[in-house]
Amino acid sequence: MPRWEPGARERMVVAAVDLFTEQGYDATTVAQIAERAGVTKSTFFRHFPDKRDVLVAGQETLSTLISEGIADAPDDATPLEAVSLGLDRVSAAMGSMNRQLGPRMKAAVAASAELREREALKSVGLAAATSDALIARGVPDATAHVAAELGVLAFKRGYTLWAESTAEVDLAYYTRQALAELRAASAELG
Amino acid sequence: MPRWEPGARERMVVAAVDLFTEQGYDATTVAQIAERAGVTKSTFFRHFPDKRDVLVAGQETLSTLISEGIADAPDDATPLEAVSLGLDRVSAAMGSMNRQLGPRMKAAVAASAELREREALKSVGLAAATSDALIARGVPDATAHVAAELGVLAFKRGYTLWAESTAEVDLAYYTRQALAELRAASAELG
Numbered sequence: 001m002p003r004w005e006p007g008a009r010e011r012m013v014v015a016a017v018d019l020f021t022e023q024g025y026d027a028t029t030v031a032q033i034a035e036r037a038g039v040t041k042s043t044f045f046r047h048f049p050d051k052r053d054v055l056v057a058g059q060e061t062l063s064t065l066i067s068e069g070i071a072d073a074p075d076d077a078t079p080l081e082a083v084s085l086g087l088d089r090v091s092a093a094m095g096s097m098n099r100q101l102g103p104r105m106k107a108a109v110a111a112s113a114e115l116r117e118r119e120a121l122k123s124v125g126l127a128a129a130t131s132d133a134l135i136a137r138g139v140p141d142a143t144a145h146v147a148a149e150l151g152v153l154a155f156k157r158g159y160t161l162w163a164e165s166t167a168e169v170d171l172a173y174y175t176r177q178a179l180a181e182l183r184a185a186s187a188e189l190g
Numbered sequence: 191m192p193r194w195e196p197g198a199r200e201r202m203v204v205a206a207v208d209l210f211t212e213q214g215y216d217a218t219t220v221a222q223i224a225e226r227a228g229v230t231k232s233t234f235f236r237h238f239p240d241k242r243d244v245l246v247a248g249q250e251t252l253s254t255l256i257s258e259g260i261a262d263a264p265d266d267a268t269p270l271e272a273v274s275l276g277l278d279r280v281s282a283a284m285g286s287m288n289r290q291l292g293p294r295m296k297a298a299v300a301a302s303a304e305l306r307e308r309e310a311l312k313s314v315g316l317a318a319a320t321s322d323a324l325i326a327r328g329v330p331d332a333t334a335h336v337a338a339e340l341g342v343l344a345f346k347r348g349y350t351l352w353a354e355s356t357a358e359v360d361l362a363y364y365t366r367q368a369l370a371e372l373r374a375a376s377a378e379l380g
Contacts, residue, residue, distance in 0.1 A: 146340065150379070182335070187377060
């Protein structure tokens with residue numbers, strides 16, 4: 001695994017996940033996160049509005065990356081091919097920190113109602129960004145919504161498998177596999 | 191439209207939606223909701239943990255109804271037929287109050303970040319209940335997840351159309367139409 005030198009933002013995310021896991025989300029304060037990350041509270045608040053937002057820090061980036069990947073897909077790409085290219089864009093931005101934090105983030109989210117809500121909003125937001133990007137390409141509404149939900153499912157499934165594995169492959173290896181499986185499942189529904 | 195005699199719980203939901211729409215979610219207090227509904231604050235808190243929960247009061251019922259409809263579907267029903275029967279069960283429980291409140295609820299949710307999060311959790315919870323019920327019937331995971339997302343999309347789309355229309359039809363008329371459209375869109379993806 002390559003050596004990874006985190007900046008202040010990354011250190012805060014790691015510190016928050018560690019503290020949420022060790023002592024629970026409710027018991028963790030912004031002051032504790034800042035202290036463990038070696039930054040001041042005001043640095044924390046320059047990056048995040050709230051401790052809750054630390055775990056979904058990448059949400060907007062995620063939506064932007066997938067939208068851009070879809071917009072840049074060749075004109076003749078099918079809706080799912082465009083989604084797949086969007087997920088490749090996301091994959092290219094995810095490094096070893098994302099991979100290592102995955103299982104711990106998941107545990108912290110599972111243990112807190114507040115984080116589960118934030119996570120749910122992330123899923124819904126990602127689906128909306130994906131379907132908007134497809135509709136902007138001229139994909140009909142119903143098709144765009146279905147393709148977007150498949151993209152979100154593929155992202156979640158792919159990310160889980162990637163975080164659990166130590167194979168020398170990137171996230172896209174798993175998201176593409178998951179998307180193919182979901183496409184086959186969809187075809188069988190008809 | 192049939193005459194509708196609301197009980198205390200329904201009066202609180204109506205009062206909350208009206209107040210959220212008139213003066214915004216943040217400015218509305220539990221005391222105001224209780225007063226307008228003609229109940230005490232302690233009655234309010236016997237029904238709802240928080241003002242936020244008023245708008246998603248039906249969430250558990252919704253998940254239970256769809257799960258039961260899926261479980262009771264004939265053994266030879268396809269996954270989407272089972273989902274459709276689950277949505278029929280939901281439809282049978284939705285009366286004119288649900289229809290009339292739909293557009294106002296939607297406006298209140300759109301105007302408040304906190305309500306949007308609660309609404310997102312509702313979608314995710316409904317999808318999870320639906321896929322769990324399908325998996326319990328022996329439907330493979332990927333198929334169950336896709337069918338569940340189509341079910342949630344069909345519910346949202348159907349509910350919006352039903353609430354906007356004044357035609358003498360029940361919710362199931364629209365959810366079935368939406369599900370058929372989404373199924374066709376899925377088949378085209380493959």
